[in-house]
Amino acid sequence: MEIFFWLSSLLVIYIYIGYPVLLKFLPKIPKYSENANEYYPNVTVLIPAFNEEKHIEGTIKNKLDSNYPSDKLQIIVISDESEDSTDELVKAYAIKDPRITLIRQSPRQGKTAGLNLAIPHANGEVVVFSDANSHYHPDAIQHLVNTFQDPDIGYVTGKMVYVNEDGNLIGDGCSAYMKYENHMRELETQTGSVVGVDGGIDAIRKELYQPMNADQLPDFVLPLKVVTQGKRVAYCEKALLNEESLSSAQSEFRMRVRVSLRAYWAMWDMKHLFNPFKYQWFSLQITSHKLLRYLAFIPLFVAFVTNGLITGEGIFYKASFIAQITFYSIAAFVALNDGSKNRIFGLAHYFCLINIASAMAFIKFLKREKIVLWKPRVG
16 A cells, blocks of 8 residues: 555655656746837737626727737627627627627537637737636737747747635635646746646637637647647746636636536547657646646545555654645635635645546546536636
8 A cells, every 4th residue: 555655645746846846957948039019910809708798898998908009909709699788788899999890609609619710700910819807917918929929939828817805715726726827837938838828818820720629628729739730839927817716616616627627628639749759748748737637636535545544554654644634624624614714724725626626527528528618707
């Protein structure tokens, strides 16, 4: 049992600590110098929406107020057969501003199909993907665009900053998780290509866009398709997006299950990228950052069970088992006591939440379940 405990424990350590440390010591790719005041390609912002009457006007205005040349900007809202006043609000904006276009997808087919539908109507050399509730900082689009001055970069993701009320432990845990993810993306950009992106603030060279199946996760599959075309995916820390975090653990859990399930299918569809003979370093990146991360619940479970069976083998094993019990007890305590204000406790809870969600999604994946449609995020 000791060998299983150590193997599973070392794997967990590699997933969360070892891989980032490895990135720090790898050779760095020279950074391409930006000429911020000389690069203004046409840009199309795509905004998929389903029943977003509460947010769509603010999101459109946010994009129109960007510090980017107005004559170079196009906005396309893809309404996925919205049932509220989303379409009417967008049409009213379009009458006043010809840069705005509404495309209605009917019958409802989901975000990915909507993007496929809108791409032929995009006149931009660069296509930016925004959620219907995503508010960019004024210079975000310009920073995304500047990154494409490096001809080797085909896809760029920005930095998502979750805003939440004080004491919102789900928000605090999510924010801490995103800080960790953004640090990973920065390291991956310096050494190769980013594996995962934020769908609310990312961009692609239009010429590299390849249609996806309706059930595929665009935030995951599209960057991988760019890698298969020999281009890099980069992280741009200066391109900032503010988005409200979910305040409900149930809502966050459902969202994580949905994203994890689609990520499993994305890895299955793009499994050729795990071939180290063809994709060299990137195959290790996607294995370490995505496959092992999503399956981390397995070594975590094995480490806990085997540790419990070998506590009589020495004081170290007793202490490590007590530490694990304490950690998971804290997570359970937070789950049962929404009033807890301790952010460290909240991080333990969020860590467990995302791993349980991954386990639940993996079961659904084994049962061949897929998700194409869903309702907007709720707080």
